[in-house]
Amino acid sequence: MSETELREQAAYWWRTSICDIAPGRITYRGYTIDELIGHISFPAMIWLMLRGELPTPAQERLLQAALVASVDHGPHAPSIAIAQMAVSCGLPLNGAMASAINTLDDVHGGAGEQAIELYDEVLRRSETKDLDEAAAEAIDRFTATRSKYLPGFGHRFHPVDPRAEPLLALVDAAISDGAVTGRYASAARAIERVMRERNGKLIPMNIDGATAVIYGELGFAAPLARGIFCLSRAVGILAHAWEQTGRKDRNKGPMPKQFAYKYQGQPRRSLKEAP
DSSP states (O other): HHHHHHHHHHHHTOSSEEEEEEETTEEEEEEHHHHHTTTTTTHHHHHHHHSSOOOHHHHHHHHHHHHHHHHHHHHGSSHHHHHHHHTTTTTOOOHHHHHTTTBBTTTOOOOHHHHHHHHHHHHHHHSOOHHHHHHHHHHHHHHTTTSSSOTBBOSSSSSSSSTTHHHHHHHHHHHHHTSSSSHHHHHHHHHHHHHHHHSSSOOOHHHHHHHHHHHHHHOOHHHHHHHHHHHHHHHHHHHHHHHHHSOOSSSSSSSSSSSEEEEEEEOOOGGGGGG
């Protein structure tokens, strides 16, 4: 194989439709960087990179709202607490951010992705039956096969998540304008109705459920809901990590040192008593 053929093979191995970089030239999805700088927002750039085209103003508005809403939730959130602890252990900002983002898995950070998957199942089932019946079946299947905790509904800290309603109001406005179909909003609200009937009380959508509605309405695949959440939460992680650099805490633990943990092991023993 000739050198030219080897080079072509290597270039094909690393092929991409996202960017085209050469000396003096940078393009993303066909747009030169000088066209983009100063002319599009960061949410629009995220959309362009993930979707290949620029968003409409309505799409950009919804994506931006979801990004803003998910930025931070204070040290109550494990990812934020870990960022602070990492800095106090001597990690630089990038190390603290990496440590924190690595916690955004299924339990802390994955509910948005799981909520879209749940909504998708409701919508699939609703092709042959009533929407609320489809929601009931999807709920039962999720709790039987995955978790008793339904992703996107209820909150361990907020009786009503203050971020959800403003997001859903924006979705409703976009539905009225014809910018989105409203299918995912309908699926999410059907889940709310079914759970209210079953439990005798409202278990409202939380931030994950509301942003999942937005990502679903915008056509993002479920795994991207988690990826975009990581982008958003990285801002809060960076802010708290940077704040921690100005403090004198060293090896900051999960609790102040005057609060002891509870030991639940064997009582004190002696080797002299061992058989």
